[in-house]
Amino acid sequence: xxxxVIRRVLWMLLVLFVISLITFVMEHSVPGGPxxxxxxxxxxxxxxxxxxxxLDEPYWKQYMRFLYDVLVPQITQGESVxxxxxxxxxxxxxxxxYLRWVNFGxxxxxxxxxxxxxxxxxxxxxxxxxxISMAIAITIGLPMGIVAALKQNTIWDYLGMxxxxxGVSVPVVAMGPVLVWIFGVTLKWLPPTGWGAKxxxxxxxxxxxxxxxxxxxxxxxxxxxxxxxxxxxxxxxxRASLLQVVHEDYIRTARAKGLAERVVTVRxxxxxxxxxxxxxxxxxxAAVLTGLFVVxxxxxxxxxxxxxxxxxxxxDYPVIMGTILLYAIFLVIAxxxxxxxxxxxxxxxxxx
Amino acid sequence: MTASExxxxxxxxxxxxxxxxxxxxxxxxxxxKAALLGGGLVLILTLSAIFASQLSPYSYxxxxxxxxxAMPAWMLSIFxxxxxxxxxxxxxxxxxDYVGRDLLSRLIFGAQISLxxxxxxxxxxxxxxxxxxxxxxxxxxxVDNVMMRIVDIMYAFPTMLLIILMMAFFRSTFAASQPxxxxxAMNALDRRFGGMLFxxxxxxxxxxxxxxxxxxxxxxxxxxxxxSLAARAMGAGNGRIIFRHLLPNVxxxxxxxxxxxxxxxxxxxxxxxxxxxxxxxxxxxxxxMISDGAQAIRTYPHQAILPALxxxxxxxxxxxxxxxxxxxxxxxxxxxx
Numbered sequence: 001x002x003x004x005v006i007r008r009v010l011w012m013l014l015v016l017f018v019i020s021l022i023t024f025v026m027e028h029s030v031p032g033g034p035x036x037x038x039x040x041x042x043x044x045x046x047x048x049x050x051x052x053x054x055l056d057e058p059y060w061k062q063y064m065r066f067l068y069d070v071l072v073p074q075i076t077q078g079e080s081v082x083x084x085x086x087x088x089x090x091x092x093x094x095x096x097x098y099l100r101w102v103n104f105g106x107x108x109x110x111x112x113x114x115x116x117x118x119x120x121x122x123x124x125x126x127x128x129x130x131x132i133s134m135a136i137a138i139t140i141g142l143p144m145g146i147v148a149a150l151k152q153n154t155i156w157d158y159l160g161m162x163x164x165x166x167g168v169s170v171p172v173v174a175m176g177p178v179l180v181w182i183f184g185v186t187l188k189w190l191p192p193t194g195w196g197a198k199x200x201x202x203x204x205x206x207x208x209x210x211x212x213x214x215x216x217x218x219x220x221x222x223x224x225x226x227x228x229x230x231x232x233x234x235x236x237x238x239r240a241s242l243l244q245v246v247h248e249d250y251i252r253t254a255r256a257k258g259l260a261e262r263v264v265t266v267r268x269x270x271x272x273x274x275x276x277x278x279x280x281x282x283x284x285x286a287a288v289l290t291g292l293f294v295v296x297x298x299x300x301x302x303x304x305x306x307x308x309x310x311x312x313x314x315x316d317y318p319v320i321m322g323t324i325l326l327y328a329i330f331l332v333i334a335x336x337x338x339x340x341x342x343x344x345x346x347x348x349x350x351x352x
Numbered sequence: 353m354t355a356s357e358x359x360x361x362x363x364x365x366x367x368x369x370x371x372x373x374x375x376x377x378x379x380x381x382x383x384x385k386a387a388l389l390g391g392g393l394v395l396i397l398t399l400s401a402i403f404a405s406q407l408s409p410y411s412y413x414x415x416x417x418x419x420x421x422a423m424p425a426w427m428l429s430i431f432x433x434x435x436x437x438x439x440x441x442x443x444x445x446x447x448x449d450y451v452g453r454d455l456l457s458r459l460i461f462g463a464q465i466s467l468x469x470x471x472x473x474x475x476x477x478x479x480x481x482x483x484x485x486x487x488x489x490x491x492x493x494x495v496d497n498v499m500m501r502i503v504d505i506m507y508a509f510p511t512m513l514l515i516i517l518m519m520a521f522f523r524s525t526f527a528a529s530q531p532x533x534x535x536x537a538m539n540a541l542d543r544r545f546g547g548m549l550f551x552x553x554x555x556x557x558x559x560x561x562x563x564x565x566x567x568x569x570x571x572x573x574x575x576x577x578x579x580s581l582a583a584r585a586m587g588a589g590n591g592r593i594i595f596r597h598l599l600p601n602v603x604x605x606x607x608x609x610x611x612x613x614x615x616x617x618x619x620x621x622x623x624x625x626x627x628x629x630x631x632x633x634x635x636x637x638x639x640x641m642i643s644d645g646a647q648a649i650r651t652y653p654h655q656a657i658l659p660a661l662x663x664x665x666x667x668x669x670x671x672x673x674x675x676x677x678x679x680x681x682x683x684x685x686x687x688x689x
Contacts, residue, residue, distance in 0.1 A: 015508045022509075026517055030524050165675070169667040171619035173626050173639060174660035177646050181653040186433055192649065290510040294623050298646070308513070309627055312520045324517070327510040335508070 005340055012332045019328045020321065024063050027317050034108035034315045053108065066105070066321070073101040086114045104322040109314040115322040118307060123326070124205035125195055126296070126303035129226070130289045132219050134281070136227030137288075141234030142277070148235065149242035149273075150265065160235060167232030175225045176298030183221060190217050193300035222299045226292065230284060234277060242273040279338050286334035290327040380680040387676020393669035401463040408457035409445065413634040416443070416452035421652050423447035430654075437651045449644060449655055458636035459662055465625075465637040466618050466666055468548060469555065473617035474610035476556035477563045482606060484560065485567025486594050490575060500568065503561050515554045515620065519629040522550040546635030551624060555617050562613070563606055570602040604681050611674040615667040622663055638663045 033055070035046050050056045054065060074087075077096050087100035104115035113121075148160035184192030196218035197207030209215045245251065246269050254264045293305020300306075304323060311319035381387055400407055422441035428434060441448070446456040488499040506514075526542070529535040542549040574580065575598065583597050624630035625639030633640070638659040645656025 011504075015505050018505050019509055023517070026521050030521055165668070165671050169615060169671050170664045171615075171622060171667065173619065173622050173642055174663045177642055177649055177653075177656040177660055180646075180649055181657060185650050185653060291512055293512070294626075297627055309516065312516060320517070324510065324513055327513060328508055331510055332508050 004343065008336045008339060012336055015332055016325065016328055020067075020325055021063070023321055023324050024059075024066070027315070027320050028059060028062075030315065034317065036315075053106070069103040069105060070325075073099055075099055086116055088116045088119070104325075105318040107311075107316055107319050109311070109316045109319075115318045118319060119304065119322060119326060121199060122302060122304040122307050124199070124201050125197065125301060126289060126292050126305060127205045128197060128207060129219065129222060129292060129295070129301065129303060130285060132223040133226035133230070133288055133292075134285055136223050137230035137234055137284075138281075139231075140227065141231030142238055144231070145235035145238030145277075146242060146270070149239040149246070152243065157239075160239070164232035164235045167228040167230075167235075170228070172225050172229070172294045172298060175228070176222075176295065179221045179225060180299075190221055194218055195301045195303075218301075222295045222301060225298070226288060226295050230288060233284070234280075237280065238273065238277045241276050242269060245269050245273040248272075279341055282337050282341075283331070283334040286327075286330045289330055377680040381676055384676040384679060386672045387680070390669045390672025390674075390676060393665065394673055397463055397666055397669065398467055400460055401467040404460045404464055408454070408460040410454040410457045412453065412458045412461040412636045414453060414457075416448060418452070419443060419448050420450055420452040421448065421648070421655075422452070423652070423654065427654055431657075433650075434652060434654070446658060447652075447654060449641075450648065453634075455641075455655065455658060458641060459638075459658060462636040462638045462641060462659060462662065463666070465546075465548060465551075465621065465631060465635070466663070469551065469617050469621040470614045470666075470670060472552050473555050473559055474614060476552070477559040477610045477613065478606060480556070481560035481563025482567045482599070482602070485564040485569075486571055486598060486602070488564070489568035489571030490590065490594050490598065492572070496568070500565075503564055506558075506561055511558050512620070512623075515558060515624070516627075516629060518554045518557060519550060519624060522553065523629060526550075543632065547630060547632040548635075551621055551630055554624070555620055559613065559617065563609060566609055567602050567606060570605060571598050574598050574601055608674075608678045608681055611670075611677050614670040614674065618663070618667055618670065 033046070033050070035041060035049050041049075047056070054062060057065075075093065076085075076098055078098070084106060085100075085103060086106075088102035088104070089100065091099040093099050102116075104119070106114045107118060110118070144160045144163065148157040151157055180192040183190045196215040197209060201207055207215055251264060251268055254268045255261075259268075290305075292303055293308055295301070296303040296306040297309060304326075307319070308323045311323070381391075405411075419439070419441050421437075422439045422444060423434065424442065424445065424447060425440050427447065428438060444454045444456065446454075446459070449455055449458065484499065484503075488496045522542075526535045526539040529539065538549070575593075580593055580597055583593050588597070621630060621637065622639030622642070625637035626643045628640075628643070630639055631637040641659035642656050642663070645652070645654075645659065649656055
């Protein structure tokens with residue numbers, strides 16, 4: 001088990017390395033630099049800017065510099081001095097010494113902010129929206145799947161599965177404008193665009209106005225638009241898993257020894273049926289988070305996904321690289337966690 | 353009894369058995385009302401996409417600058433908030449957009465984009481993924497290891513981000529290339545198809561990985577079974593075993609998977625066009641129409657709602673059809689995913 005975990009983590013690092021390389025090659029082969037503007041800048045100014053951001057160096061050197069800045073922890077005296085060496089992780093070591101790690105560099109287009117600033121500012125919004133969407137997906141999907149399985153081939157089953165088909169058939173791009181039209185324009189219950197939470201956040205992402213309408217009136221529509229799609233997946237999975245479990249021998253044994261039907265369902269069937277559902281929640285959250293830029297674009301929410309699309313248009317290399325790596329880290333960690341949890345939850349699975 | 357009669361009598365039961373599997377599946381599919389509804393809708397959509405220029409009253413790019421944002425009178429009762437801004441016309445059955453193009457015609461032509469993605473996406477996924485997975489699974493060992501690690505790495509890439517990055521890359525790199533080069537020719541071809549070529553490539557790049565994994569998994573278990581050993585004993589080569597013996601056996605699950613993936617391709621295209629990386633203007637895509645309409649959602653909501661409705665109905669149709677196909681081809685899977 002220990003060796004298995006170590007091997008998975010090493011593999012994870014290799015994957016992230018390759019992803020960063022692919023991203024680097026692709027973004028640098030796109031013609032036009034970050035300093036191309038409508039009004040052409042003088043050649044000397046562009047040359048100076050490129051020198052400042054090391055864009056005049058050969059590509060391999062730029063990539064090495066990027067890897068060094070991100071990977072190698074550095075101990076420095078005093079706080080961060082310039083935008084070029086601002087780190088994500090700052091730990092005070094005592095005296096005037098700081099351990100600083102993960103520096104994605106400055107953003108090319110918003111000159112006063114580093115990529116770390118952008119991540120710190122936009123990612124919490126995406127995490128807030130992602131968590132609320134997941135909560136909606138679970139509260140709709142799980143009961144629907146369980147009821148559909150327990151009352152298989154009844155009206156409840158067909159109704160639940162029809163709702164699930166509705167959930168997977170209406171994409172966020174279509175549901176967004178429809179929701180805005182109904183609740184934002186016609187009924188005027190909710191504001192059509194925007195976001196209600198502002199930094200600073202508690203514990204990096206919890207908004208201070210979590211319990212006020214000012215936060216929820218913005219969050220409800222986008223979270224619902226994302227949540228319905230994923231609730232359909234949860235409903236189908238929990239239904240299928242429960243249907244499989246109720247035909248297992250140990251359920252018959254439980255019935256045979258005279259347990260009440262409620263106890264059989266809750267303690268024996270549900271408990272086992274929920275294992276696959278619980279394990280997909282991790283990668284599902286990663287998928288929700290990395291897929292949020294659709295809904296962020298539709299509802300004008302200042303999350304990291306919306307910023308990513310803007311930065312591709314702007315050729316803001318460090319932001320593109322930072323965002324893709326960050327999202328890839330989420331995905332890869334979620335997958336490793338699932339594999340390890342599976343091995344731990346279900347001893348029948350062996351990894352070699 | 354002559355030799356030819358012996359051959360005939362052994363061949364007949366074999367043929368009847370294969371026909372039985374498909375006849376059975378067709379029977380189950382025909383009894384599934386939701387699947388029939390989905391199939392019917394797909395047929396109607398496909399026909400209207402093929403005969404778009406005959407069906408639509410105007411061309412998709414024809415502008416009537418005097419009737420921008422005009423709408424027919426009956427729409428006022430469905431969209432009451434439009435009343436203060438409404439400009440009534442009887443020229444356009446579903447109204448006109450912000451530059452005075454007929455919405456109905458653009459909706460019909462928009463079906464061409466969504467439907468071609470719905471058909472080309474699975475074809476790429478099947479062709480590339482199946483061949484890749486069959487080779488990887490059949491040869492096993494080091495070949496399999498290397499090929500599957502490549503898929504693993506691609507899998508760890510956030511799919512949507514990869515597609516967006518790819519599209520930005522195609523749209524700018526290929527457009528700026530020198531005349532006479534391959535990339536320039538690709539770009540010219542893409543422009544002729546209204547931007548569809550790069551959408552196909554972008555979707556294709558991520559679509560094949562799932563089918564590759566599935567095909568490999570199937571082959572790994574199938575190649576150990578007696579029939580492939582028998583084929584080898586009778587002197588069949590690798591190519592013959594892969595394509596004549598293994599492929600027909602893995603095709604069922606593969607078809608189910610790609611059919612169920614179609615709604616995903618359709619929504620990906622819609623989103624790419626929504627953020628401006630999809631089709632080139634003035635080619636209509638439901639995604640770009642929603643994007644245009646969303647700008648005016650407070651004043652003229654129908655311009656976004658109508659394409660959103662068309663998109664959802666199309667995805668419904670393919671979901672129903674895919675579910676029905678899965679139940680028909682593999683009844684054991686009913687209710688799973």
